[in-house]
Amino acid sequence: QPAECFLTRPEEKEESTAKVKRRRKKKISDILAKSSPKPGVPEDLQKLLNQHFGSKRSVIELEELKLPDSCFLPANDLTHSFSSYLKEICPKWAKLRKNHKEKKSVLMLIVCSSALRCLELIKSMTAFKGDCKVMKLFAKHIKIKEQMHMLENGVIHLGVGTPGRIKALVEQDGLSLNSLKYLILDWNWRDQKLRRMIDIPEIRKETIDLLEMGIIKLCREDSVKLGLF
Structure with missing residues (x-):
C-alpha cells in the first residue's frame, strides 16, 4: 500500500x-x-483606427478618420533617447514655449500607458524641456479637480499623462486643445509583460477615444502633429 x-x-x-x-x-x-521590436509607423495607427471603427462607421465617416502622412512627425527609429527624439521633432521648442501664454492649454501632450511610465518619461526629457512647466496628467494619487485648478491658474507648456485622464480633463473643460501643437504617443515602449500601450484593451480604447475627441480633426487641419515614440 x-x-x-x-x-x-x-x-x-x-x-x-x-x-x-x-x-x-x-x-x-x-x-x-x-x-524583434519594430518602430511604429503612420500605417499602424491608421490600421488601428480602421479596425476599431470599421464595422461601426459608414464609408464617409471612415474617410474623416483618415490621417494623411503629412499629419505625422518623423517616426522614432528606436535609436533615440526621449530628449533627442523631442529635439529632432520640435527644433523650435524654446521659441514656442516663450510665446505660450494661454492657460488651460498645453503645447505638447505625451500619452503613456501608466503613471509610472509618465514619471519615467518626465525624468528622461530634462535635456529637452528647459525651464518649461511640465504637468502630470494621470489619475494615480492626483485628483482631477487639482489638475483642473492648476491648468486654470498657471501656464503649462507640456502635459504627460494617461489617455483616460487626459480624455476626462478635455470632456470636463479642464484642458483645452486650442494651443496644442504636438501629440506624442509612447508607441514602442513595452511593459513587463511586453505589451505596448495599444496591446492593452482599455488603454487602446481610451487612446482612440481621445484621438476622436478633436485630435484627428486638428491633425487633418494641420494644426497638430502626431508622433509615435
Whole structure:
C-alpha cells in the first residue's frame, strides 16, 4: 500500500508541470519575446483606427478618420533617447514655449500607458524641456479637480499623462486643445509583460477615444502633429 501511494505522487507532479508549460506557450509575452521590436509607423495607427471603427462607421465617416502622412512627425527609429527624439521633432521648442501664454492649454501632450511610465518619461526629457512647466496628467494619487485648478491658474507648456485622464480633463473643460501643437504617443515602449500601450484593451480604447475627441480633426487641419515614440 505505501508503495502504491509513492508511485502516484510523481505522476501528479508530471501532469501539473505539463499543464503549466502548455499555458505559458499561449502568453502574448512569449510570442513578443521572439519577435524583434519594430518602430511604429503612420500605417499602424491608421490600421488601428480602421479596425476599431470599421464595422461601426459608414464609408464617409471612415474617410474623416483618415490621417494623411503629412499629419505625422518623423517616426522614432528606436535609436533615440526621449530628449533627442523631442529635439529632432520640435527644433523650435524654446521659441514656442516663450510665446505660450494661454492657460488651460498645453503645447505638447505625451500619452503613456501608466503613471509610472509618465514619471519615467518626465525624468528622461530634462535635456529637452528647459525651464518649461511640465504637468502630470494621470489619475494615480492626483485628483482631477487639482489638475483642473492648476491648468486654470498657471501656464503649462507640456502635459504627460494617461489617455483616460487626459480624455476626462478635455470632456470636463479642464484642458483645452486650442494651443496644442504636438501629440506624442509612447508607441514602442513595452511593459513587463511586453505589451505596448495599444496591446492593452482599455488603454487602446481610451487612446482612440481621445484621438476622436478633436485630435484627428486638428491633425487633418494641420494644426497638430502626431508622433509615435
